[in-house]
Amino acid sequence: MTSAMQNSSRLAAQFGAAWNRFWFTPADTRIPSLLRLLTGLLAIYYLLSHTSDLIVWFGPYGLLPADTVRQLTGGGDGEPTFRPSLLNYLETTGGLWAFHTMAVLVAIGFTAGLFSRVTNVLTLAVVLCYVHRAPMITGQFEPVLTMLLCYLALAPTGAHWSLDERFRKTPAAAGPVPSSLGANISVRLIQLHACALCALTGLTMLSGQIWWSGEAVWWLIARPDSRLFDLTWLHNSIYVINIWTHAIVAFSLSFPLLIWKREARPLLVLAAVVVWLSIGVLTGLMAFAASMIVASVAFLPAEFVLQFVRTSSASISSR
Numbered sequence: 001m002t003s004a005m006q007n008s009s010r011l012a013a014q015f016g017a018a019w020n021r022f023w024f025t026p027a028d029t030r031i032p033s034l035l036r037l038l039t040g041l042l043a044i045y046y047l048l049s050h051t052s053d054l055i056v057w058f059g060p061y062g063l064l065p066a067d068t069v070r071q072l073t074g075g076g077d078g079e080p081t082f083r084p085s086l087l088n089y090l091e092t093t094g095g096l097w098a099f100h101t102m103a104v105l106v107a108i109g110f111t112a113g114l115f116s117r118v119t120n121v122l123t124l125a126v127v128l129c130y131v132h133r134a135p136m137i138t139g140q141f142e143p144v145l146t147m148l149l150c151y152l153a154l155a156p157t158g159a160h161w162s163l164d165e166r167f168r169k170t171p172a173a174a175g176p177v178p179s180s181l182g183a184n185i186s187v188r189l190i191q192l193h194a195c196a197l198c199a200l201t202g203l204t205m206l207s208g209q210i211w212w213s214g215e216a217v218w219w220l221i222a223r224p225d226s227r228l229f230d231l232t233w234l235h236n237s238i239y240v241i242n243i244w245t246h247a248i249v250a251f252s253l254s255f256p257l258l259i260w261k262r263e264a265r266p267l268l269v270l271a272a273v274v275v276w277l278s279i280g281v282l283t284g285l286m287a288f289a290a291s292m293i294v295a296s297v298a299f300l301p302a303e304f305v306l307q308f309v310r311t312s313s314a315s316i317s318s319r
Contacts, residue, residue, distance in 0.1 A: 022188065023184070023185060023188060024181060024184070024185075025181075025184055026179035026180055026181050026183070026184060027179055027180065027181075027183045027184035027187060027302075028179055028183065028302035029155070029156055029159035029160060029178050029179065029180050029183045030159070030160050030302045030305050030306060031183070031187055031297070031298060031300065031302055031305060032152060032155035032156065032157045032159070032180075032183045032186055032187060033113070033157055033158070033159050033160035033161055033162065034160075034161070034297065034305050035148065035152055035157070035187075035190070035294065035297060035298060036110065036111070036113060036116060036120070036152060036157035036158070036162070037111060037113075037161060038294040038297065039145070039148040039149060039152060039294060040107060040108075040110045040111025040112075040123070041111060042145055042148070042287070042290060042291055042294065043107040043110065043111070043123050043127055043145060043149065044104065044107045044108060044111060045287065046127060046130075046141070046142070046145060046287070047100070047103050047104050047107055047126070047127070047130070048104060049287075050100065050130060051100065054096055054097070054100055055093055055096065057134055057137065058087055058090075058096055058133060058134070059093060059096065060091050060092065060093070064133075064134050064136075064137075066087075066088045066089075066133070069088075069133065069134060069135075069136075070088075072136065073135060083131075083132035083135065084132060085128070085129040085130075085132040085133040086099065086129050087099065087129050087130065087132075087133040088133060099126075099129075102126075103126035103127075103129070103130075106119055106122045106123050106126055107119075107123045107126070107127075110122070110123040112162065112163050113157065113158040113161065113162020113163050113164045113165065114158075114162070114163040114164065115158075115164065116156075116157045116158030116162060116164050117153075117156075117157075117158070120149065120152055120153045120157060121153050123149055124146065124149040124150055124153065127142075127145060127146060127149060128146060131146065139285065139288065140285055140288040141285065141287040141288040141291055144197065144288065144291035144292060144295060145291055147190070147193050147295075148190065148291065148294065148295065151186045151189040151190050151193070152186055152190075153186075154182045154185055154186040154189070155180065155182045155183045155185075155186035155187070156178075156180050156182060156183060159178055159180070159183075187298050190295055190298040191259075191298050191299060193295070194292070194295035194296060194298065194299075195255065195256035195259065196256070197292070197295070198252050198255045198256050198292075199252070199253070199255075199256040201252045202249060202251075202252030202253040203253075205248070205249050205252060206249070206253075210245075211245060211249055214241065214242035214243075214245045214246055215241065215242075215245065216245045216248075217241050217244045217245045217248070217282060218234075218235070218241045218245075220282040220283060221234060221241075221282065226283055226284040226285075227281070227282060227283070227284060228280070228281050228284050228286070229281060231282075244278070247275070248275055248278070248279065251271055251272070251275045252275075254268075255268055255271075255272065259299055265299055265300075265301075266304075268299075269296050269297070269299055269300060272292070272293060272296040273293050273296070276289040276290075276292045276293050276296075277289055277293070
């Protein structure tokens with residue numbers, strides 16, 4: 001009995017120590033800074049994608065009047081809604097354009113790392129304004145983008161490669177690399193969320209017979225309304241289609257498990273780039289594919305990021 005209690009206590013202590021190391025070890029701030037740059041570019045793209053149809057969708061006589069959206073989302077007839085959006089109260093063309101311009105400028109400021117703590121939260125808020133205003137025209141991209149913006153708000157994303165760093169009296173490059181508890185929590189949340197999304201994708205595929213039979217990639221290629229390129233010339237390449245299909249499923253199911261192995265991490269991040277790009281080409285969902293690649297960047301070691309930045313800087317300066 002005593003031995004069993006000692007073993008239980010030892011296991012509990014080991015689990016507690018591992019839990020604290022995972023969540024509460026201050027981490028390098030370069031990964032959140034890189035994620036700020038990449039996520040900011042995604043946010044700018046998302047906001048700019050609404051520019052050409054801004055009035056068509058959200059205008060006072062547009063396709064999606066605010067009252068109609070409230071009724072479709074369960075917020076009509078005075079019922080409370082949990083999808084607040086400033087766009088619901090902009091009833092003029094001028095007001096819409098002013099808000100849209102402000103939203104893009106906020107996202108640019110966040111990407112550049114200008115008052116990054118504030119512009120991070122503001123960028124999340126304006127993106128959610130568009131998502132909540134017309135949830136019926138959103139897709140897979142928006143949940144990943146808002147997830148990244150939400151978790152990055154916990155980290156000092158302006159520590160590197162930012163206007164915040166330039167304005168500081170002592171740049172980060174002048175001293176030791178700063179570490180932050182917020183940076184670690186932010187990156188860990190992104191990592192776990194990316195694994196959950198990847199696992200959910202794989203499990204969803206297992207529910208479809210075409211993924212088991214190896215025909216799913218062909219079904220995607222044969223859809224002219226979504227594909228980016230015409231790959232129908234692969235119709236006789238049965239083995240290529242089957243290998244491609246099963247490779248996507250194998251990656252989706254193995255990534256959430258093997259990515260935590262340090263030795264396998266570089267290979268899996270590279271595989272994530274290849275697989276998500278291929279899914280983007282097959283489905284036309286390139287923005288979603290790009291957002292999942294950005295989420296996968298959270299697994300890169302800070303040393304790799306620093307070496308990549310130095311190599312890129314040297315290559316640009318030599319031209």
